[in-house]
Amino acid sequence: MTTATSYARFGAREAHGVSPAYERLALAVSQDDELLALLAALPPAKRQPNLLFAVVRLLGGPVEDPAAFHDYAAANWPAIEAEMRTRSTQTNEPGRCAVLLPVLATLPQPLALLEVGASAGLCLYPDRYAYRYGEQVLGAGEPVLDCTATGVSLPAQRPEVVWRAGLDLNPLDVTDQADVAWLDALIWPEHTHRRTRLRAAAEVAAADPPLLVRGDLVDDLPALAAQAPAGATLVVFHTSVLYQVPAPRRDAFAALVRGLPGHWVANEGPEVLRYDGLPEPPSGAHLNVLALDGKPLAWTRGHGQGITWFG
Known part of the structure; x- marks a missing residue:
């Protein structure tokens, strides 16, 4: 192209x-x-x-x-x-937790979350944010993540997270004003609600910082995954990240993550991770496919503002 x-x-x-x-x-x-x-x-x-x-x-x-x-x-x-x-595009959109939540809540609790391409790690706190799916509200406090949900069984409670870690070639620090300025610059001009959400999520992360490791998604993933505590379900996840990874490296990552214990949650464009038999998308907008352990489950909007379940 x-x-x-x-x-x-x-x-x-x-x-x-x-x-x-x-x-x-x-x-x-x-x-x-x-x-x-x-x-x-x-x-x-x-x-x-x-x-x-x-x-x-x-x-x-x-x-x-x-x-x-x-x-x-x-x-x-x-x-x-x-x-x-x-620089690289490290959009750290906590709103994406709203489309991850229906999957995370169904896995054996408690969870050990490991995000690949974590940026500043703001998506590592699905247990700390509040959610609003239409009339249904889950959790309390700020930020509140709004999401339109179609055909999905919504969880009654948030997941329990006992360990959270991120892997990134260039991790960002929410306590560093220059790093937060870059995260702010990545938010699109009209999206004042996302800026407000970013600052609220950054406060959550700064109060209890995650383990962020500078490293490669293939070379350094096994060692970080091995640090997850026994007795917790390891969940390796990523959202709108792999399009930045060359295809051969992407394939190597997929083969590696399938062999790790626990579960793999992917939220990527259908041209980035390909699946057989996907249904027609609900709109012509750019959509991701939410998948668990290689099985596609839903179409999702890029900033977590909508999920359409088909799994």
Whole structure:
């Protein structure tokens, strides 16, 4: 897929109906020969829309108007390129816990959670957040994670978590203002509710920090998994992470995680982890597939705002 096509697709499938600003920007960049030429000098994995837009937001540039964005990016490209080469999209969206919860609550309790691609580890606290599925509310306190649930049996209580750990090539620290600023920059412009949610979740994590390990999802996973306490069900999980991993490495990870004790919960795009016999998706929006131990169970929205069960 060309860079132009990937930006057009991002605008039409991921940003459409979710972020008007990013929809406009993505479609404009897909037709902007000057910016496409600048992006072409970056490694393919560093050309993605989310990364470019977040870096410009981090640097204080405009993301609402495509013409202003073009002028800023062209004038400040050396600084933008330097940030894009060193950073990665580490969107740490605690709202995704709302689509993981129906699976986590059915597993033998208590749980030892190990997140691959954990960023700052905000998805390691499904037992600490409150949830609102339409009229049904589960738990109390902040943040409250809103999710539209279709065809799914909702849990009566939150899971019990006795150990939480994350593995990431570049773990982020919620007590570090610079790291939190990057997490904030990754949130799309109109999503003030997600910024509020991020800060509330960061307070939860900072009060009881998880074990975050800098490492590779294949080379370093077995040693970290071995640290999970006996008597707890190990759950290795990841959400919207593997698209950043080259396909051969992705295959090696899948083979490795299938051999670990416990369970594997994946929440990734259907083009990233492929499954046979998937039903038609409920909409044309960008959706992930929630799966348990390699068995697909549901379609989910990218920020945890909806789940449609078919398993």
